[in-house]
Amino acid sequence: MILPQILATKGSVGLRRLRFWCAGCSTGEEPHTLAMFLLEEKEKLLAGWTWDILASDLNDNSLEAARAGVYGEYSLRSTSEKMRRKYFKDAGDKKLQANDLLKAQIRFDRVNLRDDNKMLFQKGMDLIFCCNVLIYFDLASKRRVVQHFYANLLPGGYLFLGHAESLFQVDDSFRLVHFTGTTAYWKATAAQAGGVKK
Amino acid sequence: MNPTLQSQLQLRIKELDSISTAPAILRPLLEMLRMPSENIRIEKIVESVSCDAAIAAQCLRLANSPLFGRRQTETVRSAVMALGLEKVRSILFGLCVNRVIPPDKWVLDADAFWRHSLGCALVTQRMAKKIEYPEPEKAYLAGLLHDIGFLVNSLLYTEGFRECLRRAAEQHVALDVIEEQLLGFTHCDSGRLLSEHWGLPKDLADAAGCRHNTSLLPAAGPLACLVHLSDLLCRVRYLGYGYDEIMEVDLGGDAAWQILVASYPALKNMDLVRFTLDIDGAMDEIVSTVDSVFGVKTKATAGLS
Numbered sequence: 001m002i003l004p005q006i007l008a009t010k011g012s013v014g015l016r017r018l019r020f021w022c023a024g025c026s027t028g029e030e031p032h033t034l035a036m037f038l039l040e041e042k043e044k045l046l047a048g049w050t051w052d053i054l055a056s057d058l059n060d061n062s063l064e065a066a067r068a069g070v071y072g073e074y075s076l077r078s079t080s081e082k083m084r085r086k087y088f089k090d091a092g093d094k095k096l097q098a099n100d101l102l103k104a105q106i107r108f109d110r111v112n113l114r115d116d117n118k119m120l121f122q123k124g125m126d127l128i129f130c131c132n133v134l135i136y137f138d139l140a141s142k143r144r145v146v147q148h149f150y151a152n153l154l155p156g157g158y159l160f161l162g163h164a165e166s167l168f169q170v171d172d173s174f175r176l177v178h179f180t181g182t183t184a185y186w187k188a189t190a191a192q193a194g195g196v197k198k
Numbered sequence: 199m200n201p202t203l204q205s206q207l208q209l210r211i212k213e214l215d216s217i218s219t220a221p222a223i224l225r226p227l228l229e230m231l232r233m234p235s236e237n238i239r240i241e242k243i244v245e246s247v248s249c250d251a252a253i254a255a256q257c258l259r260l261a262n263s264p265l266f267g268r269r270q271t272e273t274v275r276s277a278v279m280a281l282g283l284e285k286v287r288s289i290l291f292g293l294c295v296n297r298v299i300p301p302d303k304w305v306l307d308a309d310a311f312w313r314h315s316l317g318c319a320l321v322t323q324r325m326a327k328k329i330e331y332p333e334p335e336k337a338y339l340a341g342l343l344h345d346i347g348f349l350v351n352s353l354l355y356t357e358g359f360r361e362c363l364r365r366a367a368e369q370h371v372a373l374d375v376i377e378e379q380l381l382g383f384t385h386c387d388s389g390r391l392l393s394e395h396w397g398l399p400k401d402l403a404d405a406a407g408c409r410h411n412t413s414l415l416p417a418a419g420p421l422a423c424l425v426h427l428s429d430l431l432c433r434v435r436y437l438g439y440g441y442d443e444i445m446e447v448d449l450g451g452d453a454a455w456q457i458l459v460a461s462y463p464a465l466k467n468m469d470l471v472r473f474t475l476d477i478d479g480a481m482d483e484i485v486s487t488v489d490s491v492f493g494v495k496t497k498a499t500a501g502l503s
């Protein structure tokens with residue numbers, strides 16, 4: 001339900017490109033899932049749109065695994081048979097590997113979220129996912145990273161954190177919004193008021 | 199709601215007295231709601247309930263549920279001693295309201311309705327305690343009764359209300375939006391009128407009547423604001439009306455939140471993410487309590503039949 005809203009906002013000013021960032025992507029399950037979702041919408045909701053997915057992590061081993069895109073049954077437990085056939089190929093040993101189409105959707109990069117210089121160059125994001133990463137940061141680092149996220153998001157963009165993560169007493173730039181079954185942090189646009197948004 | 203429609207609705211609500219199947223103890227309980235709690239005697243409550251074994255049994259099941267501390271009370275009198283007079287009165291009132299509609303007249307899934315009402319009661323009370331609202335028990339009752347307008351709509355406008363629910367579920371939108379379009383009034387409007395007809399205190403009537411019309415909240419006061427926020431929170435945590443409602447809610451930007459923060463600055467110190475997780479934690483208990491008290495099994499699509 002977020003996507004139609006972002007498409008409406010951006011489409012009205014003629015921008016038909018979306019930018020996503022999975023910050024702290026670990027071994028790449030999240031960006032691959034996102035890429036599958038976007039590809040599935042390519043001819044529907046996203047007809048005429050292009051996108052860019054940045055998947056970053058600090059750990060080189062994790063990034064290497066993410067680039068390889070080889071997953072076992074546990075990682076694929078929520079992936080339907082149809083999606084497996086469409087976006088994966090057999091990698092032996094009961095594992096599947098992301099096919100070239102799926103891999104081509106994602107740009108992997110090593111980003112240290114504490115590196116201010118690198119963080120300054122991730123502008124123009126529509127959605128940032130940073131799940132269960134900030135829990136390892138001290139309060140000051142957490143604040144700094146969240147401020148970078150805020151600066152890097154376009155107005156109207158959303159930051160998604162892990163299930164139990166909260167920015168309470170960390171940062172009040174974002175507005176907490178509740179969707180059915182989940183929460184996100186929203187960078188308000190000047191024109192959008194609070195309350196029930198939809 | 200236009201004044202003509204309001205007069206018609208007021209007249210029709212009087213019909214409820216003859217067609218509803220409310221238990222006999224509803225009247226004495228309504229009288230007790232109008233009294234200051236210090237004037238209510240345990241004997242009066244025990245005597246009222248003693249003539250309705252089914253209500254007494256449900257009351258004990260609810261009083262002994264984990265939601266209320268998993269006590270082992272065996273009589274209504276001991277439930278009053280353990281939980282307090284006001285809590286038992288609220289429990290009983292909720293049980294009576296449940297019986298206003300005969301089983302075959304429910305348009306909304308009865309199960310979902312009671313989960314939502316009980317969830318809203320608990321969330322309203324928790325939020326009230328967090329901000330040190332002076333009457334947390336009243337907050338519970340306000341949450342429990344906030345949707346009594348559904349009783350009116352189900353009994354008096356059955357087919358129209360059924361169509362509202364069908365369309366709301368089909369479009370995944372809030373029920374009140376469709377009610378306004380099709381009936382010309384919402385369950386909040388009818389809830390307020392039923393509250394007035396029953397002589398409920400004004401703040402309880404406001405809590406039932408102002409929820410989907412935030413322009414009325416400033417005059418209504420904190421109880422209506424608490425219920426409005428709790429209702430939204432429950433609906434985004436799968437304690438809605440039994441259909442998938444697509445919602446995006448900015449609680450901090452909501453008019454009710456702004457009003458409450460002005461009077462209760464402690465609200466600013468509430469971590470809404472944690473509070474939301476608390477609700478999730480209580481959800482299983484709410485579901486199992488409703489199932490055990492009302493003996494209704496989950497019917498995912500029953501509301502749409």
